[in-house]
Amino acid sequence: GAVVSQHPSRVICKSGTSVKIECRSLDFQATTMFWYRQFPKQSLMLMATSNEGSKATYEQGVEKDKFLINHASLTLSTLTVTSAHPEDSSFYICSARDLGLAGGTDTQYFGPGTRLTVL
């Protein structure tokens, strides 16, 4: 299957600082990427949909100014957690949609996730 990378895998930061997480589709182009948040032993919660070349669409209750999303190319989307606070500590997962134009099927593939700890 297609490969999606995510960097960094773990990050620890001080309260008030900003953290950037990168999501890359390695062997396909992704016009659409998604950002999720997952709490321990819970399901994935969709935060936003990222579309290449346009503004991200955020789910209800997600602060746009705190979670900045940029999808500048067909293989890269970034999530920046601005002015991070301890309550932002979580596991963040990205996914990229492979439309299957190269012969596969329209499927979402996931990155390995980023564990953010805000002290």
Add this chain to the structure above:
Amino acid sequence: AQTVTQSQPEMSVQEAETVTLSCTYDTSESDYYLFWYKQPPSRQMILVIRQEAYKQQNATENRFSVNFQKAAKSFSLKISDSQLGDAAMYFCAYRSPVLSDSWGKLQFGAGTQVVVTP
């Protein structure tokens, strides 16, 4: 909005045995997609199997197969000949047809933890 329900928080199975995970969903759409994803302790989400609603034939991937009952809105996953490596959280997911949602967002269930005992 569509909802996906996984009513089994945890299922235990012995090695080499079979386990079935249940998933039901609520939708008024007729053409949609269903998926099972596996999340092992590494937390990497892995696609296990997918099913298109317009296909009557149940999807199969090696030891994994589904029982898709469209009228009942049920999509169960059967794991045959269970292996220790199958231990993971399994999520059922629903995706609307393109005409309803061109972005292809997934709606996940709460997940079922599969425990495999030797």
